[in-house]
Amino acid sequence: MKRFETKTVVITGGSRGIGAAIAKRFAREGANLVVSANEESVHTVADEIKADGGSAIAFVGDVTDKASVKALYDAAENAFGSVDVSIQNAGVITIARIEDMTEGEWDKVLAVNTKGVFLCAQEAILRMRKHGRGGRIINTASGQARDGFIFTPHYAASKMGVVGITQSLAKEVASENITVNAFCPGIIETDMWAYNDQAWGKLLGNYGPGELMKEWVEGIPMKRAGSGEDVAGLVTFLASDDATYITGQTINVDGGLIMS
């Protein structure tokens, strides 16, 4: 029997990058997937899972909108009967000097990265309470939840907020056999990192495409960027029966970049 057979996993930010890799890993291990994002290409990820013999539906929605979040969890219950694992992974970043950063950028990053985690976790916990078998809430933070980086005060605040949400909810639902944990990816090769490389590279000096990332990767003790699969290994562990006694924790998955 595969590890997650009979389990339903909801994931946000599943149309590409880290979220798509996590979704595909859970599907290979037998879970029913509800793959969600705010772009139509999320259907492609669900189709790829099904073509590979897995079980998945796609849902296009916005994690900052309460009605849309409720509809996501309704869709999960309608398709598969319950929600066992909820992975709050949708995220956005912008990079700007303090004098150029707009109030709109602040509001958007906090809305997606922090309020979005709260709204999805809230809805997931309500669904887990209905079936009474417990569950797993897993939130995507960042290395910036440990160590805020230059030109991204809103992103650092949003991801430190994710750690706060994780600890607070973990205490509230621990007695219901629902665990709440977070993970901090380091440098993972995705569309987001392609933007980071270009935008930080421009503000930090005259870096050509890929040059800043190369420099930063040289500073990682393991000397390589991470992949979605590296992250999926940790996330599936946190959702598995091997992690029943782990809650309220935030775990780095970064090749040793930050040791805490």
Ligand SMILES: NC(=O)c1ccc[n+]([C@@H]2O[C@H](COP(=O)([O-])OP(=O)(O)OC[C@H]3O[C@@H](n4cnc5c(N)ncnc54)[C@H](O)[C@@H]3O)[C@@H](O)[C@H]2O)c1
């Ligand atoms: N790539 C990295 O190196 C890295 C490092 C640390 C943390 N993270 C975090 O990991 C997560 C995934 O990052 P990624 O690199 O795969 O990013 P990505 O840009 O490749 O994908 C982002 C995903 O979030 C979705 N999304 C954005 N806004 C949304 C909204 N309002 N509603 C619903 N979905 C929305 C997008 O559709 C997409 O699926 C994010 O939370 C990010 O902050 C990434």
